[in-house]
Amino acid sequence: MSATPPCPQCTLENTYPDGANYVCADCGFEWPQGAEAGAADDDTRIVRDANGTVLQDGDAVVLIKDLKVKGSSTVLKQGSKVKSIRLVGDGDHEVDCRMDAGNFMLKACFLKKV
Numbered sequence: 001m002s003a004t005p006p007c008p009q010c011t012l013e014n015t016y017p018d019g020a021n022y023v024c025a026d027c028g029f030e031w032p033q034g035a036e037a038g039a040a041d042d043d044t045r046i047v048r049d050a051n052g053t054v055l056q057d058g059d060a061v062v063l064i065k066d067l068k069v070k071g072s073s074t075v076l077k078q079g080s081k082v083k084s085i086r087l088v089g090d091g092d093h094e095v096d097c098r099m100d101a102g103n104f105m106l107k108a109c110f111l112k113k114v
Helices: 033-039
Strands: 015-018 021-024 030-032 061-063 095-099 102-106 111-113
Antiparallel strands (some): 015 021
16 A cells, blocks of 8 residues: 555546655546645635635526537527536536536536626
8 A cells, every 4th residue: 555645636646746746647646755744634625716705505507608518509698697506626616507508517617706
């Protein structure tokens, strides 16, 4: 068993120390060697919208650009309002929401708090 912790971003174990950081060979993520205990606590993660405003569970947001839904012909239009978002800590999509077109996971960089 290796002494290096798994990557906090992709959770794979192909990591190695590089100076004062750990580096994931699979996704390229780097984090400080003293942060492995705090990396498991996702409750302290701060999610910001496109303007830098901090988002919280239950906020209402608006899409700032048209988004094509992968694997579908559906397009989420710019200006669509999403009520009562839920922040999630896993993966690169930070926001879970329900819209008229269905349930979606969105990146916060495409959202603006209302």
